[in-house]
Amino acid sequence: MSVLLETSAGDIVIDLLVDYAPKSCQNFLKLCKVKYYNYSPVYSVQKNFSFQTGDPIGPDSKDSDGGSSIWGLLNGPSQKTFPADIHPKLKHLERGTVSMATVPNPKDPDERLAGSQFLVTLGDNLEYLDGKSAIFGKVVEGFDTLENVNSAFCDDKGRPLKDIRIRHTVILDDPYDDPPGLEEPPHSPVPTKAQLATVRIADDEEVAEPVDEEAAERQRREREARAQALTLEMVGDLPFAEVKPPENVLFVCKLNPVTQDEDLELIFSRFGTILSCEVIRDKKTGDSLQYAFIEFENQKECEQAYFKMQGILIDDHRIHVDFSQSVSKLSDVWRNATNSKRARQGGGFGGFSGLEKRRQYRAMDGGSGRSRDYGMVFDRDDIRRGRDPDEKPRDPHRAPSRSRSPPRRRREYDDRGYDRDYDRSRRDRSRDRYRRRDRSSERKRSYR
Template sequence: MSVMIVTSLRDITVDLFTDECPLTCKNFLKLCKIKYYHNCIFHTIRKNFTIQTGDPTGTGSAGDSIYKFLYGSQARFFSDEIHPNLKHSQMGTVAMASRTGTSEKNLNASQFYITLRDDLDSLDGEHTVFGEITEGFDTLNRINEAYVDDKGKPYQNIRIKHTYILYDPSQLDDLIPDASPERNLKDEIDDDVRLEDDWMPKDEELGVREEKEEALYIIFSRFGTVTSAEIIRDHKTGNSHCYAFIEFEDKESCEQAYFTMDNTKIDDRRIRVDFSQSVAKLWPQLIDDLETK
């Protein structure tokens, strides 16, 4: 029993322990079949430890089991299937993960993690091990090398693009609709702005593509109070010159915005951020002076 997980980097193939963990494997297979995992990000990366995904919100605090869709909200979570012979002894072990911030038992839903090294004995007996990676260890290594913030959230969005069931003998096919809605990409600027999937640094400078100052307020206000956001435009045509000035209330917010947003991808454009001093407000007076001469 195998599932191919197509990520934004490369593919991963998972072999499932269906005999030992039938409830867990059925849940995973059917979530794959209804495209539940499509566009989920690897929201937590603990270097040389584990990577975690399976939450459609990307926060690590959500996710539903297939049994909720079949039997209602009371079946959102299902019980552990822990076996002494299934251990975290090898890199590529696949196991169920509880929601972030809780270590309670029997709260399995959709989230799962993959180990990034051998002999993680501390996890044995704590989580349901239901599979192992058989192909794609180079992909795991690339994910392990991703840059992350202090909470383990990667600056580079690494996504599950597709899941393909290579063999599924279970008998739930008549209960799960074949035509499931495609999951839309989460709007990247609503909470944390992150680099996109195939991130590669570029040397050229690119301005902000947004054509409204309001969009700049939305993007940058999470770092602190924005006192002004001004896109520099041609004084005759009104067209943007593809750069803008964002002014913060305090220096700390400005520095945080710089370190987080520089070379970030927004709306399919790479932006460059630097410290500067705007003289745009002087242009109207200068133009008036020139026109009167």
């Protein structure tokens, strides 16, 4: 004989001890059958001890009558309670022991009366309840639900702030005949107004925690940054999404257009060894874009320069100094290593190396294992060769031209405006043409 209690904290299956407590088991089964416990709240939760339920409204409400037995519902208030059968062999030794809550009988101190309220133990060896509560069942499934109830946040009276209620009861096996006048409802009844009035925080209501706008905005930006980094990793611009900028590189902006790399390196070199210092320039005109990157040998020197050089005047311009957030060097080192590995393996993408060579963000390795030149928007090699950086390079795999005609000679004129060499060559060609014609005539005559 078993009963399933569906609660907002989870399901509980109770096996009934009909051989030891027949009266209590019959009362509990019939109350479950008429859906008396539906929407009953869990109250008086005592951590690691027990929790109590069974009053359809709850003892805190002024409309509560403390609950009634099945005979009180059928025959009137005179049978609201019944004598509880307390078996001397049944003890509260195990967690999940189910017993009826009882009170002493005013007419007989040795007898205890029970109604509809029952309790479930949340701990072991609770001898205090022996003889005071009438054991009639044990929990066989749903111990995780007991833990949820045990860990619920409660007020000083033991009432959970967020309601824990019995939603539905299902009888798995009932050996008892129905008392006269018992009618099983066709469906689960809706909560009464008195029950709804006792709701604090509904069991299906989400408790909204106070929202810190600054923290929420920070979390939103972090999620957005992670999504963008993951996108850059997928397209190959970053070696991995969690890459961090180097901590020994400074970003300097608001420079005077006349400030050169050497001038900036000389000014910042008093803080330590500088590995690279470059003013970023336009790749077409070579004009300064008024910002630069300075790479120190270690992080401590970089931090000193950051604190000391903020807002100083260089060439009549008050500069701004910050730590670099660029990872172009790290990306290019990773990309170059990846490309070289593909080349050694005989693979790679068509035109990939050529595209990478023309990238706007390019780091050039000075042979020391570090990228010594940013070269972000200005290619010195192209300017030195006098070639437009945007010009499409010649394909080395294109077949050479098959034209064998010699290049045309540049004509040179004398002081009178004549090109003697051109006229001479023209005269020689005419002479040759007439000679060929004369030879042809002689052959014809000889054949005759």
